[in-house]
Amino acid sequence: MAFEACRLPLCKFTLLFLFSLFVFGKTQHKGFGRFNQEQHSSTADVFGEQWFLQKLDHFNGADSREWKQRYFVNEAFYKPGGPVFLMIGGEGPANPAWMQSGTWLTYAEKLGALCLMLEHRFYGKSHPTADLSNDNLRFLSSRQALADLAHFRTVMAEDRGLTNSKWVAFGGSYPGSLAAWFRLKFPHLVHASVATSAPLHATVNFPEYLEVVWRSLASENAECPLLVKKASDTLFERLKDPKTYDNITKDFSLCSKLQIQTERDSAYLLETLAGNFMDVVQYNEDNRAFEGVVGTNVTIKVLCGVMGDTSLGDPYARYAAVSRLMMDTFSIKCLDASFDNYLRDMTNTSWEGAAAGGGRQWVYQTCTEFGFYQSTDSPNQPFSGFPLVFHVQQCADFYNVSAEQVAEAVAQTNEYYGSYGISSSRIVFPNGSIDPWHALGITQGTNPDLPAVFIKGTAHCANMYPARAEDLPQLTLARDHVFLLLQQWLKK
Incomplete structure (x- = not known):
């Protein structure tokens, strides 16, 4: 099965359901996805x-x-x-x-x-x-x-x-x-x-996720997360200059010319591309073949190999090469990097909607119970440009849930279940x-x-x-x- 276009993070959840990877919606790492695959x-x-x-x-x-x-x-x-x-x-x-x-x-x-x-x-x-x-x-x-x-x-x-x-x-x-x-x-x-x-401890801000990604990449090659960080930082800076948009559109095979109107447009693209590494780390070498999963051959070793390949150019070019590798793996021809399109899909309330496979539902649960937002707010992680405010604002955009309500809901979850102090x-x-x-x-x-x-x-x-x-x-x-x-x- 091939996809003509893919809207990420939405697409990765869709890939999970169709190919059995991580869940639909906010990319696999956003949900978890042990059982989020349609049956054969x-x-x-x-x-x-x-x-x-x-x-x-x-x-x-x-x-x-x-x-x-x-x-x-x-x-x-x-x-x-x-x-x-x-x-x-x-x-x-x-x-x-x-x-x-x-x-x-x-x-x-x-x-x-x-x-x-x-x-x-x-x-x-x-x-x-x-x-x-x-x-x-x-x-x-x-x-x-x-x-x-x-x-x-x-x-x-x-x-x-x-x-x-x-x-x-x-x-x-x-x-x-x-x-x-x-x-x-x-x-x-x-x-x-x-x-x-x-995960037993609910938390609004979860930058520790990306800290573990850093350490997991470093376990393969100490230079790998440094190269990823340099590439992500470079892209983050280029997104501030409209003159770079044509090249970025080409480099990352976007479905339409990149348009950055607000900080969330930039954050959406940055998180999407970071997701390539986040997803591979989370399921590195897990034996998922019996579920019909595509892409199990892409491991931390493979990604770090690409990031260390100087023949591909500077770290930014290698970062783009990782994106192309992932797109080829899942037969994706272009990436839809439009946050507005993502917003449209996530606010579609029909069971036939693009996010009904689980994305709209799971993000709702994060907004009303768990948080779990994998932000770049820590200096000890390899990515740039998607801070906590980007994630929490989506709760208001999708469900009219304010940042204060998210924080209160997360506190209530820990109070109800006991967090790390579960007593059983x-x-x-x-x-x-x-x-x-x-x-x-x-x-x-x-x-x-x-x-x-x-x-x-x-x-x-x-x-x-x-x-x-x-x-x-x-x-x-x-x-x-x-x-x-x-x-x-x-x-x-």
């Missing part, structure tokens, strides 16, 4: 989608409205009396490829588990409302999603005779957070959780050192009931993917350690 038809045929009647508003008893939520079942490994594994969907379509492959199924086969996967409300085919208007999006939150999980677990246990079974929640990225919070808020319903690459038991937190999201997770276990598994040299959710011969020894050990924990916990 052959897989869907084997694990047919099923539908669960769900409440629209779990916190208003006077509201009797209901809707149908999509889920999948794999009974191949189940043995009577065995546990129930519940994979939690996230900020995109639930992909039934996870019903036939992945580490959790290896655990399920060994433990005789029944496997279920529930799609997150407002993503994929799980449409609770007629459209994505601001008024309807008020029903989209992690709290409503946890209530969905609780109701689903209760009814499914009753219907399938699993009331006395021990349920284990699995999730990666945002669903990893949900897995931890499910155990926290509903300990009578879920016995244990595996919360992989789970039987939750394991695997994280990878290459993954920028580990900066908001638990990477050191201070409580034996809440162990951390910090895997050096691995990226986002690496332990969730199917094992392969070339896996790092520490990744294999991490998977084994999680399994031993599950064995122990299921005996309690």
Whole structure:
């Protein structure tokens, strides 16, 4: 499949859904995307989608409205009396490829588990409302999603005779957070959780993401992030001079001549191009092939190789070469660098809109719950020109949510869930050192009931993917350690 044009960051979320990378909308790194890929038809045929009647508003008893939520079942490994594994969907379509492959199924086969996967409300085919208007999006939150999980677990246990079974929640990225919070808020319903690459601390400003990108690039070559910074700084300066716009349009294969009317136009382009590095770092060498992902061959090593190739010209020219490499990888002919077009797509409230695959929904959740804005406000990162104000202003532009409301919502999230100080038991937190999201997770276990598994040299959710011969020894050990924990916990 080829794309005639690509509007980034919007396009990268679209690529995620179509090719299975990171989520639609604000580029892959903006969401997380463990389950944000549409299923392949052959897989869907084997694990047919099923539908669960769900409440629209779990916190208003006077509201009797209901809707149908999509889920999948794999009974191949189940043995009577065995546990129930519940994979939690996230900020995109639930992909039934996870019903036939992945580490959790290896655990399920060994433990005789029944496997279920529930799609997150407002993503994929799980449409609770007629459209994505601001008024309807008020029903989209992690709290409503946890209530969905609780109701689903209760009814499914009753219907399938699993009331006395021990349920284990699995999730990666945002669903990893949900897995931890499910155990926290509903300990009578879920016995244990595996919360992989789970950001537990909400924060409006998240420049630490780019700081980890710097360190991850430097782990390959100490000069690499310095070259990236020089290139990004050069582009940032050239964007101040309209005389450079024709050359920039050509250098980065923009779909139309670059027009910089406001600082957000500049920030949008700068963030888009930085996203090439952010996305590759986040999923560096993760084994995503079984999902049908394109671009897994583009790694930190590859990007740093381009940035170090003096035959391509100065660092700015090499930066442009990276962009062309990524476009070729995804069969993109030109980039739409217009923020106005992005604004148009993100404010389209139709389920048929360009951002309805997850971008409009996920950015709403960041504005009303999490923040997570990967700004260039830190001096210890390699990019220029997309500060916090650029991100927060989008909350007002898209949803009429002010900066003050964003800050208050983020504070309430940490108050409700506990941030790094989550108080619970039987939750394991695997994280990878290459993954920028580990900066908001638990990477050191201070409580034996809440162990951390910090895997050096691995990226986002690496332990969730199917094992392969070339896996790092520490990744294999991490998977084994999680399994031993599950064995122990299921005996309690």
